[in-house]
Amino acid sequence: MWLQQPPVHRVIVAQLAVSAVLTLALSPLGFTFALSSLLGGLCCSLPNAYFIWRAFRYRGARSAKLIVSSFYRGEAGKLVLTTAGFILVFTLVKPLEPLALFGAFIAVQAVNWFAPLLVGRRKKGKPA
Structure with a gap:
């Protein structure tokens, strides 16, 4: 019997989508806000992608x-x-908007709360 892998990749796709939306939403405030937001989202979603893969x-x-x-x-x-990502961002990116960086990180992390909805449940009668 073959066990089907759960579609956990949807969580990463949703996290990347939230990162993109936040980046676009903050772009009218300037390049620094948009870049900081994007980097905050990536500091969350890329380590999560590694975790899911592993x-x-x-x-x-x-x-x-x-x-x-x-x-x-x-x-x-x-x-x-995650630690390496924040170290790299804080050492290499100048200027930086910490509120946008941490706000995006927290918003992307909040996608994990909805992971059960994103992964979905198996239908009854379907083999596992």
């Missing part, structure tokens, strides 16, 4: 140890990538 590599009960290990490694990598 965490959902294995499926099935026989892979339980691999699944747990990959979740821990994915979360550790996500933390490192």
